[in-house]
Amino acid sequence: MINRVVLVGRLTKDPELRYTANGIAVATFTLAVNRPFSNQQGNREADFLNIVVWRKQAENVANYLKKGSMAGVDGRVQSRSYDNNEGRRVFITEIVAESVQFLETKGGGGGGNREQSGGGNYGQSNDGYQNNPGQQSGGRGGQSDFSDDPFANDGKPIDINDDDLPF
Template sequence: MINRVVLVGRLTKDPELRYTPNTATAITNFTLAVNRNFTNQQGENEADFVPIVVWRAKAENAANYLRKGSLCGIDGRLQTRRYETPEGEKRFVTEVIADNVTFLDSKKNNDTQEYYSGFGQEVDEDVPF
């Protein structure tokens, strides 16, 4: 069996970092907008909005360095789960559990005036991505 997902897209809002109550394990959630490879009848590109879940140290890094509009790559697996609301309604959720998050934007760090890529390497701001 194979369950592998690779996505590249932009965050629709800032990541949400929280910690599990019992073990204080970091978990970050965000939604990734991924363009489709075709246009609709009006000639516009459509996008899918995919919920992403990141755990542990990678969750803290994602929450610290990603922001709304950030371009990132996700490598992970698809997971479905179900739960019941307090009102008794059954809900199903499909999300991507990220094994790897790659920061694809170059961001200016206001404190140090240095430029960093997602790998923490200094890059020239004139280099196109």
């Protein structure tokens, strides 16, 4: 049997972080995921899916994601039920995230053109901690030196030959 879900969408509100009686972190949030087609009026509809994430990832989600942030979720579908105060059976279907990827830089939440493309390695690393998209790797201790940037145009027009373009 296969129970696998991969989603990319935007958070509809800030994540809610709680702790179980045993001190285990759990965060919940709702992810708005666009449908791949338009309705009869030509508008794209979205599904609003409840996501649950546990432990260290829950704390990272609560600390770094907010309403409007774009995130990728890899997990499974889970359904459960309980009897409410009125004695009625309530059924809940949710996505239990095994991995949550942060798809925008920290200041880019809700923006349009600051998102990462190509599935960069932002998000969870193999050790279970979130990578910091703004952190420089290299020998300068995180200090960035823009004078070494070969793509800085210094306010001058950039001359690019059409033969240099990959498309």
